[in-house]
Amino acid sequence: MTALAMTEESPLLQVRGLTKSYGGRTGCRDIAMEVYPGEVLGIVGESGSGKSTLLSCIAGHLAPDAGIIGYEGRDVLALSEPERRRLMRTDWAFIHQHARDGLRMNVSAGGNVGERLMAGGARHYGQIRQSAEDWLDRVEIDAARIDDRPTAFSGGMQQRLQIARGLVTGPRLVLMDEPTGGLDVSVQARLLDLLRGLVRRMGLAVVIVTHDIGVVRLLADRLMVMRHGSVVEAGLTDRVLDDPQHEYTQLLVSSVLPT
Ligand SMILES: Nc1ncnc2c1ncn2[C@@H]1O[C@H](COP(=O)(O)OP(=O)(O)OP(=O)(O)O)[C@@H](O)[C@H]1O
Numbered sequence: 001m002t003a004l005a006m007t008e009e010s011p012l013l014q015v016r017g018l019t020k021s022y023g024g025r026t027g028c029r030d031i032a033m034e035v036y037p038g039e040v041l042g043i044v045g046e047s048g049s050g051k052s053t054l055l056s057c058i059a060g061h062l063a064p065d066a067g068i069i070g071y072e073g074r075d076v077l078a079l080s081e082p083e084r085r086r087l088m089r090t091d092w093a094f095i096h097q098h099a100r101d102g103l104r105m106n107v108s109a110g111g112n113v114g115e116r117l118m119a120g121g122a123r124h125y126g127q128i129r130q131s132a133e134d135w136l137d138r139v140e141i142d143a144a145r146i147d148d149r150p151t152a153f154s155g156g157m158q159q160r161l162q163i164a165r166g167l168v169t170g171p172r173l174v175l176m177d178e179p180t181g182g183l184d185v186s187v188q189a190r191l192l193d194l195l196r197g198l199v200r201r202m203g204l205a206v207v208i209v210t211h212d213i214g215v216v217r218l219l220a221d222r223l224m225v226m227r228h229g230s231v232v233e234a235g236l237t238d239r240v241l242d243d244p245q246h247e248y249t250q251l252l253v254s255s256v257l258p259t
Pocket residue numbers: 022025026027028045046047048049050051052053054211
């Protein structure tokens with residue numbers, strides 16, 4: 001199959017039969033999902049359930065063993081390497097759990113944001129710097145820090161800088177891997193608030209992987225619950241969390257949320 005049929009109601013991202021094993025060990029198995037424009041899909045599950053494997057396959061960090069990934073009707077797995085890189089630099093963004101994986105730590109904050117614009121084709125230095133300043137402001141980093149390196153930033157600031165770097169090109173689809181993981185609770189809350197505002201204002205479609213039910217309750221329109229590499233339950237976030245049907249989802253929800 002080279003392309004997926006598009007209609008007005010077509011999802012932005014469509015995944016079918018996605019499977020990835022590591023030797024004999026299942027990473028994820030026969031995953032089907034779709035994400036519509038402007039929609040946030042949360043993927044939850046305990047450690048080892050296959051969330052990161054799935055996200056990495058979608059992002060092109062891992063090659064799946066089988067399956068289809070469609071973006072706007074195009075078969076992403078059939079794209080050439082330059083086409084794939086171009087997609088990741090413009091239409092898509094990936095936010096890593098550890099900011100250092102998504103930033104260049106020896107490049108200034110402004111450079112980190114500007115670099116992605118340049119990778120997308122921008123050339124006018126003054127405009128690039130202006131966009132970088134605007135984006136630092138949007139993620140609540142003092143523009144006076146534009147020439148500082150991320151090594152001089154706190155964990156929360158680094159994560160906000162990574163978000164600015166990802167969003168500066170105005171992507172339509174953002175893949176997030178535990179974006180608030182490893183941060184202090186108060187820092188997490190502020191970051192989540194910021195993310196929620198940006199996602200809504202920019203109308204971003206998001207796939208967010210987390211083991212934190214609080215994060216998806218705040219951000220996700222729909223949820224997919226994974227266990228042992230498979231999806232065990234999916235639906236609207238409030239429905240899944242307030243009325244979980246699958247025994248595993250019930251356990252997952254009750255172990256985190258006060259009853
Ligand atoms: N590089 C690898 N080599 C071998 N097995 C792996 C590798 N990466 C993941 N796995 C296995 O694949 C399964 C799914 O792991 P994955 O990391 O995708 O789960 P996860 O839900 O993202 O967990 P976590 O939240 O801990 O990252 C697990 O059994 C894991 O041990």
